[in-house]
Amino acid sequence: MALVEVKVPDIGDFKDVAVIELLVKPGDTVKAEQSLITVESDKASMEIPSSHAGVVKELKVALGDKVNEGSLLLLLETAGSAAAPAPATAPAPAVAAPVAAPAAAAPVAAPAASGPVEVRVPDIGDFKDVAVIELLVKVGDTVKAEQSLITVESDKASMEIPSSAAGVVKEIKVALGDKLNQGSLVAILEGVASSAAPAPVAAAPAAAPAVAAAAPATAVATAPVASAVPAHEPTVAPSGKLPHASPSIRKIARELGVPLAEILGSGPKGRITQADLQGFVKGVMAGQVKTAAQKAAAPAAEQGGGIPGLLPWPKVDFAKFGEIETVALSRIKKISGANLARNWVMIPAVTYHEDADITDLEDFRVLVNKENEKSGGAKLTMLAFLVKACVKALQKFPEFNSSLDGDNLVYKKYFHIAFAADTPNGLMVPVIKDADKKSVIEIAAESSVLAKKARDGKLGPADMQGACFTISSLGGIGGTGFAPIVNAPEVAILGVNKSVMKPVWDGKAFQPRLVLPLSLTADHRVIDGALATRFNVYLAQLLADFRRIAL
Structure with a gap:
């Protein structure tokens, strides 16, 4: 030796x-x-x-x-x-190396008999009370020995916990957010084959392959590509911080040369899932998504939102004027910022204002909520009434439930209403699907669930897609009016501010009435001023006398 x-x-x-x-x-x-x-x-x-x-x-x-x-x-x-010496050079650097599980200890033989087998957390080193952030299997799945079952994360690393045996998942004993330690029960398997191969107590990562120069043809489902998309440079990352992704996702990303730092994750804590990875690759292949390297190589005019002659962004050394602090934009703000800038530049939008008298509607809402307190029913919000009223208005004015597609106007026969939710990470826009088929109480319950998922960072891509019309409400904060930006490919968005008590002339005297300010921004290519005003007036009538919804 x-x-x-x-x-x-x-x-x-x-x-x-x-x-x-x-x-x-x-x-x-x-x-x-x-x-x-x-x-x-x-x-x-x-x-x-x-x-x-x-x-x-x-x-x-x-x-x-x-x-x-x-x-x-x-x-x-x-x-x-x-001993066989390895090549003298290191593998090409990857954008994000996988956060690996501790190395394997001596293997132990899988149970030989068929029957229930308990799978527990193996020796994971010094990690204590690690949180479950991903469930990689579900009840009924067939797993192999060493196949990853869950992903756990400490404050420093994440790792996948493998199965110690092969079989069918009979029961999962953990949930997202649970804290685990060595020996914690993860799952119960049944139908273990007697020929099951020995499984290590803890899986060690395989040697990472060098970054592939091109993605394998079978790696993702591809569609015919009209023109070749330049390969991105996997060693260029927007920041030095590693994004949230499991080791298996990182391995796939390295093999495909995908810059994980440029993907907005849809999983818990913004974690990147396989669907996010595949969607990014498909977008690049179809020319719908550009990587940081491709954007850097684009002409200055394209970097300016596609406007020829647009001056470059000014470079200023702010530190010479006084003390400063630099904080990176959140991933959500970086993604949404680009979309908002495009929408603001490309959509000729006009905002129309209207006041809605919601005195009677608010009295009714308060009355129903008091009754529900006794029966344990759902709490009604003004947003739920707004969603229902907007659906009725969209049905009366179908131009608002359309989208531009080149020279064509696409009218939608479904009614999916989005609403802006304020979260610690920025604005998220979940969507209430088929709002025309749901009651106000059902809409209130669903919007509450979606808002909580948004605050907890648990909204998936499906929760934020397919909207026909968006409501952006600042009622909980204040304000008297604002001009929201249309969320393309929609053609209109409704801004709502805080309701205020105002004196309203009834023909004989001034009466105190609760007034809700409405700000409707519409794409002038589709909706002219007369149509937008009619929509606003009709919406205000519905809110003033909600019985009109039944007509």
């Missing part, structure tokens, strides 16, 4: 890169080219492979250490000349 020093190979121009993951521990058996650690610079992350095969004798680095080419990583006990 010989003792070999494993050092950092040539990693290009990267200097003082930080160690962010230790993929092995003393006592582990490693192969030549197997990844040992993950390092990260301010631009990219990469895995450092072993130059020899052998058993890890001693680690010479710790999390947070800075390393360079030639830095000593570990001591490896090899079998002498039998």
